[in-house]
Amino acid sequence: MPATQSAPPRRTAATAEPEDPLPPRLAHLPARDKLERLLKVARGKKKALILTHDNPDPDSLAAAVTLAHILERRAGMEARVGYGGIIGRAENVAFVRVLRLPVSHVSQLDFEAYDFFGLVDTQPSVGNHSLPARLRADVVMDHHPLRDESLQAPFADVGGDFGATATMLVEYLRAARLEPSVDVATALFYGIKADTRDLGRETTQTDIDSYLWLFPRCDKHLLGQIEHPEVPARYFQLFHTSIERAKVYGTAIITDLEEVYSPDMVAEIAERMMFLDGMKWSLAYGTFRNQLFVSLRVKDRRMNAGRLIRETCESFGGSSGGHGSMAGARLPLSGKASQRKALKRELVNRFLKAFGVSEQRPVSLLAAQDD
Numbered sequence: 001m002p003a004t005q006s007a008p009p010r011r012t013a014a015t016a017e018p019e020d021p022l023p024p025r026l027a028h029l030p031a032r033d034k035l036e037r038l039l040k041v042a043r044g045k046k047k048a049l050i051l052t053h054d055n056p057d058p059d060s061l062a063a064a065v066t067l068a069h070i071l072e073r074r075a076g077m078e079a080r081v082g083y084g085g086i087i088g089r090a091e092n093v094a095f096v097r098v099l100r101l102p103v104s105h106v107s108q109l110d111f112e113a114y115d116f117f118g119l120v121d122t123q124p125s126v127g128n129h130s131l132p133a134r135l136r137a138d139v140v141m142d143h144h145p146l147r148d149e150s151l152q153a154p155f156a157d158v159g160g161d162f163g164a165t166a167t168m169l170v171e172y173l174r175a176a177r178l179e180p181s182v183d184v185a186t187a188l189f190y191g192i193k194a195d196t197r198d199l200g201r202e203t204t205q206t207d208i209d210s211y212l213w214l215f216p217r218c219d220k221h222l223l224g225q226i227e228h229p230e231v232p233a234r235y236f237q238l239f240h241t242s243i244e245r246a247k248v249y250g251t252a253i254i255t256d257l258e259e260v261y262s263p264d265m266v267a268e269i270a271e272r273m274m275f276l277d278g279m280k281w282s283l284a285y286g287t288f289r290n291q292l293f294v295s296l297r298v299k300d301r302r303m304n305a306g307r308l309i310r311e312t313c314e315s316f317g318g319s320s321g322g323h324g325s326m327a328g329a330r331l332p333l334s335g336k337a338s339q340r341k342a343l344k345r346e347l348v349n350r351f352l353k354a355f356g357v358s359e360q361r362p363v364s365l366l367a368a369q370d371d
C-alpha cells in the first residue's frame with residue numbers, strides 16, 4: 001500500500017512545537033525499529049491501559065492482550081486490557097473464557113489510575129472505543145486505513161500490509177524475542193484466522209508468516225472449543241427473524257433485525273446473508289441500547305465498504321469504520337418510533353442507491369427463486 005508511504009504527516013502550525021514533533025509513519029519500518037520506538041515512548045510510565053474497540057472481536061482482544069504482555073515484559077510496566085460494549089458472539093465469549101484472557105469491562109476500571117493508554121484495532125478519531133475524549137492515546141496500533149489524526153499520538157503504527165492487528169503484534173513479539181504462552185499464541189492465531197476468514201480475505205504474506213509461526217504454538221483442542229461453541233436459543237431465534245425479514249433487491253440483500261441481543265450479531269448476519277447466490281452486497285441493521293448497528297459486506301473488489309459506509313452514514317452522526325469488503329457503523333437513535341422508522345427508511349434508500357439497485361423491486365428471501 002504505497003499510498004500510506006508517500007505523503008509526509010500533515011502538521012499544522014498549532015502542533016508544530018519543536019519539542020513535540022509528530023512521529024514518522026511507522027507502518028513500513030522493520031519490527032525491531034518499531035519496538036524500540038514503542039519502548040522509548042513507554043519509558044518512565046508505570047501503568048498502561050490498553051483498549052480494544054467496543055464490542056471487541058478476537059483480533060482486537062488478542063492484539064490488546066499481546067501489547068499489554070510486551071509492555072509488562074519489556075517496558076517493566078503494569079498493564080491491563082479494557083473494552084467497552086459487550087462481547088456477544090458465541091465464538092467470542094468462548095474465546096475469552098477458554099483462553100482465560102485477562103480483559104475487563106471499562107466500567108470496572110478507573111481511568112485516573114493509569115498514566116499510559118493504548119488503542120488497538122481502532123484509532124482515536126474512529127469513535128468506536130471507550131477512551132474518554134479528555135485522555136490521549138499514547139500508542140495506536142491498527143491495521144485499518146490510517147486516519148491522519150492518529151499521527152498525533154506519540155506512537156502510531158497504523159495501516160501497512162496486514163489483514164489483522166494480531167499479525168502486527170506477532171511481529172512485535174518476535175522482535176522482542178518473547179515466547180507467547182499457549183493461550184496468547186492461540187488467541188493471536190484465532191484473531192488472524194477470524195479477521196482474514198481463514199486467510200481467504202484481505203490477507204498478505206505477513207499474515208501467513210505470522211499464522212505459520214503461531215501454528216505449532218497454539219492449542220488445537222482449545223481452538224476447537226472456540227470455533228464450535230454452544231449457542232443460546234435466542235441465537236436461533238434471531239436467525240429465524242433475519243431469514244424471515246431479509247429482502248433481496250437484485251444483487252443486494254438487506255436485513256432489518258429490529259432489536260438484537262448483541263451488536264455483533266448484526267455483523268454475523270450480514271456476513272451469512274452474503275452467501276446467498278448472486279449477491280454483491282449484504283446490509284444488515286439492528287438496534288441495541290438505543291443505537292442502530294449497521295453492517296455491510298461487499299463482494300465487488302472495486303468497491304470500498306469502509307468508504308461507502310462512511311459516506312452513506314456520516315450525516316446521521318455516530319461512527320463508522322471498515323475496509324475493502326467489510327464495514328460497520330453505529331448511529332444514535334432518538335425520538336419517537338416514527339422518527340426512528342424514517343431514519344431506517346432513509347438509510348436503506350441511500351444504500352440501495354449506492355448499490356445501484358434502487359429500481360429493483362424487493363423480493364422476500366423466503367420467496368426468492370434460485371436460477
Ligand SMILES: [Mn+2]
Nearest residue numbers: 059121165195
Ligand atoms: Mn481487525
